[in-house]
Amino acid sequence: MSCLPCFGKKKNEGGGDEQAESSRGPMTPPPAVQAPATSYGAPASAAPVAVAAPALVTPAKPPGENNAGSSEDALRQEIEVKAFAFRELAAATDHFTPYNLVGEGGFFRVYKGQLDKDGQTVAIKQMDKHGFQGNIEFLTEVSKLSKLHQENLIDILGYCADGDQRLLVYEHMDGGTLEDHLFDLPPEKKPLDWTTRMKVAYGAAQGLEYLHEKANPPVVYGDFKASNVLLDASFTPKLSDFGLAQLGKTGGGNMPMASPMMGSFGCLAPEYDRGGQVTMKSDVYSFGVVLLQLISGRRTVDTSKPDEQQNVVTWAQPMFKDQKRYHELVDPLVKREYPAKALNQVVAMASMCLQEEDCVRPMMGDVVMTLGFLTALPPDPPSVNVPPPAADPAPKKDEKSHKSHHSDSSSSSSDDDDDHDEEEEEEEEEQS
Template identity: 35%
Template sequence: MFRPNFSRGPLKILTRWLIFLTIFKLSSAINNPDIEGEALLDFLHFLNDSNKQIRDWDSHLVSPCFSWSRVTCRDQHVISVSLASVGFSGTLSPSITKLKYLVSLDLHNNNLSGSLPDYISNMTNLQYLNLADNNFSGPIPAKWGQLSNLKQLDLSSNDLTGSIPMQLFSIPMFNFSDTHLKCGPGFDQPCDFKSENPDSSHKSKMAKIVRYASCGAFALLCLGAILTYGYHQMLRRTREIFVDVSGEDDTKVSFGQLRKFSWRELQLATKNFSESNVIGQGGFGKVYKGVLSDNTKVAVKRLLDYHNPGGEAAFEREVQLISVAVHRNLLRLIGFCTTTTEKILVYPFMENLSVAYRLRDLKPGEKGLDWPTRKRVAFGTAHGLEYLHEQCNPKIIHRDLKAANILLDDEFEAVLGDFGLAKLVDARMTHVTTQVRGTMGHIAPEYLSTGKSSEKTDVFGYGITLLELVSGERAIDLSRLEEDEDVLLIDHVKNLLREKRLQDIVDRNLKSYDPKEVETILQVALLCTQGFPEDRPTMSEVVKMLQGVGLADRWADWQQLEEARNQELSLMTHQFVWNDETTLDQEAIQLSRAR
């Protein structure tokens, strides 16, 4: 029987019990939680990760949705696995078929070998499959033609031979270039081409060209394409949307044009949605760096297709609603694109990427964040949230506030991103193992337990983000267990503050900082992360407290409340210990009598 060591302190032990119970609850809520995790571990074993690039796939964590990198979940199931450019040198394993809900599998740019297996045809939900730039050999299994939901297939740059199943030519996007494949029965020439048609019919473009090939027909097709393009350009100009909204200073700010892009424009901008252009990935899909025809740099967010009710019209209504939210600390929406199978958002490209990147993922020679910049980020994010909560009508709740969603413009000013994404994708889509949208460690306790969000859930996430800014650490880090420290960043900071170890909280990468300013931000952070939502301040109050207005009194009240709660928890913990020891003594007496 597990007996916790209570000599470490009652509050810390109780916190660890709560963490354990939370993880257990999240894990046990999944249908067959061990199947997907074990399948991925077996799949990784066959891939041969000799360079040990994937280190956080932990068999001790039952659910891969909890904290595994390169894995995306929805509805408590794995839907995307992205393992491109890792350096694998093994083969594919049939265990991948145990991921019944998998939508996207990306293994391009590795050194995988062997034949393409038949069992892939059993993955009926698969929509995106990228095995390009590997060493696969042999033919494409005929059974792959059964992949009726497949929208994108890339098998380029492999040593493949034989004929391509004709059913695969009906896929909207495919790439068979740089292989030894032949087009199909009756064709001896290599099939060295790719399709870029997002709305292809069941008859592929290649099949049509083969069947109707003649100079006259080809000329007519080209003429039709030119006329169609001109027609859509005219429609786009007539459908541009203009809106005026109130800015933070109540002056009219012209938003300008919300542009509806064609699929072809974004395809060219991102080099056919090349994996080399991917700059981010999450539960929503992938983000690509792109360059428009006028040399404007953009970030193209390609949402995974969840077959939401309402279709394109509902998506466009939501886009227009979100486009009205205009503030200097909010990421501006440039435009969007919809087809029968795609939903895409277009934003300005942020050269300095995100706060999370600048805190933890810098490459050699890149600039980190000094203390004045971190302080500006804290203020800018607060202003952006204040606008969403108190000046937008209807108000907008972010629901996934974290350092990774705070972008940095050319001047390193904070720009809050993804603030409207919850409206555009399935609300059940998540990085955690519940139907709550958000990231573990940033989710307010009432949101996690009830699924109901409010502006106070954003306030909680903002407080955790302030702790990230000061410490440079993640909101939750299981590796701290090995050092007998608190897993949750909020508990770790509280413990260090209690011991007056401010220097151990501050990020070691900071060369200099103002201790008084650090204390102010930490106090605001802890006020924002109180357990009960009614105790947390509003964002307008947060802005004032960051400036020092009203902070002292509120902090004094918090300290008294925290002390009272610690005493109550201590009493509860000691009561638990007494009951536990009494039960053990009774069991020992019964065992003794049995002998």
């Protein structure tokens, strides 16, 4: 220790035994009487200051534990949304009772709740306790999510990280999911018209474009599907469940990502089936599937249909190759009320997104540009799809009546002429 040679040097200068001093062990402090305060020219109270090593030898906390606590505190300070206590969210959902359950995924359940303080209706996502390795990983994801803001992304309002409980609090959407408005509609529910479908497609594409090309770091969605597109009362779409898996890395966000894909069969790109990797171009493929569903009103997989029609992409592929067959893709509930030019371009875009090779699929920015143009087209249907108006039978009736009247008049005239001729013949006979 650095303080011991000082004691030895001072002792020798005062005439002490140098050999005795050197015989002490390196960790043996010198007796206080051998280092009188008067020999240093300092007050007696200053003598203990020289021995400061014990505080360094026995720290209060292990270094690893101290660093972990500091990292967690720093992450909590970076999060831009409210931290809720678990008891608040339990009270908001009536302790997560089943009748408040509104959805579930591979590693979470979603409950509808109402906050006690302000009465706001929210959606509370309770994560699987084994979905993350610890609070550091969870708080890192929440910190990133809290910084993503775009009108077509669902807003995160808060989080909870009490003990092993990990929850996310989102705004609640009254309109349900896109899936609710496309499939198995009850008789009293009005189907989405063509204009609304294009509005939903355009908004969803803008949300994906933001995640891919404007967020920093970029975000790979990984599980884009109709049930993750939420709608408000005016059918404005907002994407949910984004960013819960690994965010894109530097260099385009195309690093492999591990993500539960339960319930996504039919929406996943071919490269996921081959190698389990999801990239931005995989998101583009999934968007193409949802766009095809908006056009056709079909589920991704429908086992009630013939084998060759069960998968919506397989069913559509032959029609993609023949523009004259594009109208066969349209949902019968739309009733051909769509602009022909818009249909051609939307089907062509869906076909590009669903290319087998990811390198030839478009970027989401290109998709947004095309769909934005289509939403500006007039919604009036083309004349070829409108049946010609029925001919007005009234003029024919009048014509027939006129002909009949003319015929009657002619007959009457003929009769009068005949009567007149008969009278003349009778007069001639009488004169003879």
